[in-house]
Amino acid sequence: xxxxxxxxxxxxxxxxxxxxxxxxxxxxxxxxxxxxxxxxxxxxxxxxxxxxxxxxxxxxxxxxxxxxxxxxxxxxxxxxxxxxxxxxxxxxxxxxxxxxxxxxxxxxxxxxxxxxxxxxxxxxxxxxxxxxxxxxxxxxxxxxxxxxxxxxxxxxxxxxxxxxxxxxxxxxxxxxxxxxxxxxxxxxxxxxxxxxxxxxxxxxxxxxxxxxxxxxxxxxxxxxxxxxxxxxxxxxxxxxxxxxxxxxxxxxxxxxxxxxxxxxxxxxxxxxxxxxxxxxxxxxxxxxxxxxxxxxxxxxxxxxxxxxxxxxxxxxxxxxxxxxxxxxxxxxxxxxxxxxxxxxxxx
Amino acid sequence: xxxxxxxxxxxxxxxxxxxxxxxxxxxxxxxxxxxxxxxxxxxxxxxxxxxxxxxxxxxxxxxxxxxxxxxxxxxxxxxxxxxxxxxxxxxxxxxxxxxxxxxxxxxxxxxxxxxxxxxxxxxxxxxxxxxxxxxxxxxxxxxxxxxxxxxxxxxxxxxxxxxxxxxxxxxxxxxxxxxxxxxxxxxxxxxxxxxxxxxxxxxxxxxxxxxxxxxxxxxxxxxxxxxxxxxxxxxxxxxx
Numbered sequence: 001x002x003x004x005x006x007x008x009x010x011x012x013x014x015x016x017x018x019x020x021x022x023x024x025x026x027x028x029x030x031x032x033x034x035x036x037x038x039x040x041x042x043x044x045x046x047x048x049x050x051x052x053x054x055x056x057x058x059x060x061x062x063x064x065x066x067x068x069x070x071x072x073x074x075x076x077x078x079x080x081x082x083x084x085x086x087x088x089x090x091x092x093x094x095x096x097x098x099x100x101x102x103x104x105x106x107x108x109x110x111x112x113x114x115x116x117x118x119x120x121x122x123x124x125x126x127x128x129x130x131x132x133x134x135x136x137x138x139x140x141x142x143x144x145x146x147x148x149x150x151x152x153x154x155x156x157x158x159x160x161x162x163x164x165x166x167x168x169x170x171x172x173x174x175x176x177x178x179x180x181x182x183x184x185x186x187x188x189x190x191x192x193x194x195x196x197x198x199x200x201x202x203x204x205x206x207x208x209x210x211x212x213x214x215x216x217x218x219x220x221x222x223x224x225x226x227x228x229x230x231x232x233x234x235x236x237x238x239x240x241x242x243x244x245x246x247x248x249x250x251x252x253x254x255x256x257x258x259x260x261x262x263x264x265x266x267x268x269x270x271x272x273x274x275x276x277x278x279x280x281x282x283x284x285x286x287x288x289x290x291x292x293x294x295x296x297x298x299x300x301x302x303x304x305x306x307x308x309x310x311x312x313x314x315x316x317x318x319x320x321x322x323x324x325x326x327x328x329x330x331x332x333x334x335x336x337x338x339x340x341x342x343x344x345x346x347x
Numbered sequence: 348x349x350x351x352x353x354x355x356x357x358x359x360x361x362x363x364x365x366x367x368x369x370x371x372x373x374x375x376x377x378x379x380x381x382x383x384x385x386x387x388x389x390x391x392x393x394x395x396x397x398x399x400x401x402x403x404x405x406x407x408x409x410x411x412x413x414x415x416x417x418x419x420x421x422x423x424x425x426x427x428x429x430x431x432x433x434x435x436x437x438x439x440x441x442x443x444x445x446x447x448x449x450x451x452x453x454x455x456x457x458x459x460x461x462x463x464x465x466x467x468x469x470x471x472x473x474x475x476x477x478x479x480x481x482x483x484x485x486x487x488x489x490x491x492x493x494x495x496x497x498x499x500x501x502x503x504x505x506x507x508x509x510x511x512x513x514x515x516x517x518x519x520x521x522x523x524x525x526x527x528x529x530x531x532x533x534x535x536x537x538x539x540x541x542x543x544x545x546x547x548x549x550x551x552x553x554x555x556x557x558x559x560x561x562x563x564x565x566x567x568x569x570x571x572x573x574x575x576x577x578x579x580x581x582x583x584x585x586x587x
Contacts, residue, residue: 194455201452204441211401211439212453212499213427 010188013271014181021177025170034169034241039281040176041238044183045231046261046273052227054267055191057203058220059113062120063231063258065102065127066095068249070232071239072131072146075154080142083163084155088236095232096225103224107217121255128250151246154239176237180274183230187270190226199223253296260303266313276314351378354507354537355400360409362395369395371561372409382533384548384569385541387558388581393541394436396558397511400539401433402426413507432505436512436541438492442485446476446495449484453499470502474528490521497528508532511541526550 025033049063073094078087102123106116135148146152157172159165167175190196202209202216209216239245248254261280265272280302287295310317357375361368370392377383385393398404400411402423410419418426427433441449450470455463471480474494479487484495493513500508513529514522522544529551532538542548548555548569555572557564559581565572572578 194460197448197452197455201441201444201448204443205439207403207423207435208439208441208496208499209452210423211427211433211435212503213424213456215422215424 007188007192010185014185017177017181017184021174021181024177025173030169033173035285036241037169037173037176038238038241039278040173040180041234041236041241042258042261042281043274043277044180044234044237045258046265046277047180047183047187047270048227048230048234049258049262050265050267050270050273051187051190051230052223053262054269054273055196055203056199056220056223056227058224058227059117060120060224060227061117061259062122062124062255063227064250064255065120065124066099066228066231067235067238067254067258068124068127068131068245068247069098070095070235071154071245071249072152072235073232074236075152075239075245076141076144076146078155079144079153082155084157084240085160085163087155088233091236092229092232095235096229099225099228100221103221103228107220107224110217121252124250124255125252128247128252131247131250149247151244151248154243154245156243157240172237172240176241179233179237183233184270184274187230191270195219195222257299260299262313263303264306264310264313266315266317269313269315269319272313272315351380353377354379354414355539356412357396357400358410358412360396360399360411361407362392362399362404363407368561370399370406373561373563375556375563377537377539379537380533382529382538382540382551382553384552384555385539385558386543386545386548386555386572387564391558392561393558394511397436397509397539397541400426401431401435401509403435427503430503430506432500432503432508432536434496434500434508434510434513436515438489438496440484440492440495440499443483445481445483446487446498447471447480449495450498450502454502457503466502466504470498473501474498475524490517493517493521493525497525501528501532504535506536508536508538510538512543513540514542514544514547522547523550 024036028036045063045067048066049060052058052060052063070091074084074087074091077090078084081087102120105111106119111119131146132149134146135150137145139146139148144152157167157175159167191200198209198214198219199222202214202219206216209219235245235249238249257280261276262273264280265274265276280299283302284295284299287293287298306313312320353376355375355377357373360370360373360375362370373392373396375396385397387393395404399406402418402421402425405420410417412418413426413429413431416429418429423433441452444452447467451463451467454466454470458466471477474497476491476494476498479491484492487495493515497510497513500510510529514525517525526547529538529540540551552569554566555569556566557572557578564581565575565578567575
């Protein structure tokens, strides 16, 4: 496979992210670091949706289904195995396998965009209802009680292969941050590969991609599964950050905010939705400390403002502005150059 | 006269939409290296027939054979995978991608990265799209968008090419250039061209199939069809 050329921007962002990772525990409060691990989990969820929706053109309204399944699978597996080492791959595989089955029926059944959004959302909500009804000692997977709406305990991360060596919260933060950066670099690379470009082409025009002899069902299923695997990984860090998994991971509001992150950050970018997750989480956390404005009301207003005024999202809009200024500058320079030349050529 | 190999065949092909018989029991054969034009008035069934050949529609009855392989009801990508290049009536391009990216997607389907890159560059030159190679196709003029689509067809190096109204909406110069391109493509591939533009057909045609009311009315040279009383009445008569 061709080594993509234009990964420089990605590497700069990855470097900035690494800088943040190293500095944050020094300057931020301990409690904030613990919260940040959860937010990183949510940011990976946003990244997965940025990939699937922004690049694959698949509006998966229920991306949280895979996020929540990853979280539950991790909690159950880690409780049973007694340690996080094997539980993380299991969480990712469960999410991807579920997406493979669901995606097979959606894409090979040629379900259209709108129905895809509704079906995935419905699946998330079904999982929400199901997990809420699992209170009682009979709902048990191995040693893990599912616990109904109270949810189940998510064991902390440990050093690979050593369940006794549990990580401290700041170390969990490091691991989560590294996972986020790695996931971001992976996605940036993926969208530049042949596979990724075909997915983008399918987003642009399905008929054309098919006529060029690409099996669009297979490509869509592929990116859908990769997105689900990432969402599952996000679920792992979210549950570790909270120390619990509750059915709320599958809730309507969770599914909706994931969409809001991508809209605000910008479809067609990867870093936009990630930054939007941090920004909006900070906003809701600050709003949570006061009681004048309802948090959901403010989120709703943010969404309306963005859809009406910044429909492309923050990052693409900023990129457009920078490009516009660059072109104006080039035009100005050219004009100046032409003016300076004129007396000579006129002689 | 030497017997050329049949590369595409439709047997008793029908496509009905409810009570409408858009294509009704059509038998059609195409020989290797042929350049065949399909003409007919609006609603004659030529585009529907075309869509049945390309897998965009699943025919109600009958079958389509490409090089003796029965492809009836196959997916469009399976037909494309046989080495068939297809251009649709409504331009289907990747609007948000650049001219080069559009063509690269097509070339890369069949070739390793290095070859795909050179083939993309060659195709851009061949279609004279050099000035707009880095522009999003959504921003190009209509004629250029048609050429980008033709470029995608050509870059796949197909042996059978099916074009639905390749010159639609083009200026005269663009139409002439497209006619040249089609002749060029014909040096390595067999073609079917669905067209409305009579002038354009005269530029490229050898054998023409005239559709009327879901069936084939006649199959002959453009001159013979122009001279035929029935053909004039149903089709060419509109121009008089």
